[in-house]
Amino acid sequence: MKFLILLLQLISITLAIVPNVNHIPENKKEQNPLKFESTEKSLSLPNLLTIDSKSQISNYDLSKTINYDNGRLLLDKNGVMWSKNTLPQDEFTIEVDFRSTGRIEDLQFLENQLSIILAENIQSFDKFDGFKFLINNQEQEGLKIFNNDGSKTLNNLIDESIGDCKFRYLESNVPFTIRISYKRSESWFKVQIDNNLCFKTNRIQIPNNSKLRLGVFSIINRSSIEEFEILNVKVWDHLIEDAIDDHGLMNDGEVKVEFKTIVVEESQATDAIKPEYKRESLMEKAQKQRQESMQVQDFNVLKKLQDLEYQQNEKIDKLIQIQNELNSNLQNQKKELQQLFTTQYAEILSSISTLNQKLIGEVREQHFGMEELSKKVDLLMNNHKEIAYQYEKNQIQQQQQQQQHIQVPTSSVFDSLIKWILVPLLIILIILVIFVYRLRHDIKHSKLL
C-alpha cells in the first residue's frame, strides 16, 4: 500500500513538473488504436475491423442512423458523419473506401447518393462553402465534383460541376476508393477513383485560414434497398505516393473550373477544357483492368471453387439419384406390402367369417346339446328330488321306528331295576330297621337292669 501511494504521488508530481503534458499521454495513445498521436491523422477512422461498436469512433460525429457491422459503417437512408477535427490547411490526402449494395433497379432512384463534403459552413447539403464529391446515378452513373462558395444552392447537375467521371458502382460487390489530394504549394488538386485519375487541376487554392471539416452522408429513397457502406476513411497531412502516381494513366487533364472565392486564378477558368470523353474511356478502361486483374487474381480460387462446386454438384446428383432409387424401391415395397396386406386381410377376413360360421354352428349345436342336457338334468333333478323325498320319508319312518325300539328296552330295564334291586333293597332296609329297633330295645332293657 505504501509503495502504491508513493508511486501515485510520484506520478502526480511528474505530471505537475513536466511542462509538455501532452508528451506522456501521447505514449499512452500509441497503445490505443482509437486515438491518434498527431492531429493530421485524427480525421482517419480507426481500423473498423478491430472495433466492436461505433461508439469506439471518437473523432467523428455519427448520426443515429449509421450502424456499425462487421468492419463497416452502414449509412442507411440518411446517414451523416462529420469529422470533429479540421483538415490540414496546406496539404492533405483523403481516402474513402466505400461500397454500394445497389443493383441495376436502383438506377431509377436518382436521389440515391453518397456524398463527401469538405466545407467550413454548411447550410444544407446543397449550400455550403467548399467541395462536394457526389456519387450518384443522376444523368450518369459515377462521380460529380462541385465547388460552392456558400451563396448558391446546387442542383447537382453535371453542368454545374467542376468535373465528373463515369464509373459503375451499382451491381458491383467490390469496394471503391475515392482519393482526394491537395497541395497548396504545387497547386495540386486531384481526385482519383481506385488509383485512376478522375479529375485534376492546378487552379484551385483553398484559403489559408479555412477550417474544412470532412463529412460523408447518404440519401436513399425509402423504396430503395440500396445501401452505402464506409469501409475506411484515411487522412494524411501530405500527398501520399498513390496520390502522386496515377499508375501510368493520364495525369494532364485540364478541367472546367467554376469557382469564385476559393480558387485564386479565376480568370483562367474559362480556358479549362473538360476532357470528359478521355476520362470516361479512361475510367472504363480502368474499370476493365480492375475487373481483369481481379479475375486473374481470383482465377485460381475461382477455378478451385468451381471444381469444388462441380464435385459437390456431382455428389449431390449422385445422392439425389440414390435417394430417388431408394424412394422408388420404397414405394414399390410399399405397394407390394399394401397388396400383401390387402390380400392377407381379405383371407383373414374370409377365414374369420368361415370360422365364425363354424363357431356359430358349433355353438348352436352345443347350445342344442346343452338344452338337451339341461332337460336331462332337470329330469334327473326331478328324479333326485323324488328319490330324496322318498329317502327322507324312509328316514323319518326309520327314525320313528328306531325311537320306538329304543323306548321299549329302557322302560323294561327301569322296571326290572325297580323289581329286582329296589324292592329287595327296601325289604332288606325294613328288616334292618326292625332289627335295629329290636336291638336297641334290647340294649335299653339290659342297661336298665
Ligand SMILES: *[C@@H]1O[C@H](CO)[C@@H](O)[C@H](O)[C@H]1NC(C)=O
Ligand atoms: C498562405 O500561406 C502561404 C504560405 O504558406 C503564404 O505564402 C500566402 O501568402 C498565404 N496566403 C494568404 C491569403 O494568407
Ligand SMILES: *[C@@H]1O[C@H](CO)[C@@H](O)[C@H](O)[C@H]1NC(C)=O
Ligand atoms: C422515391 O422513388 C419513387 C419512385 O421512383 C418516387 O416516386 C418518389 O418521389 C421518391 N421519393 C423521394 C423522396 O424522392
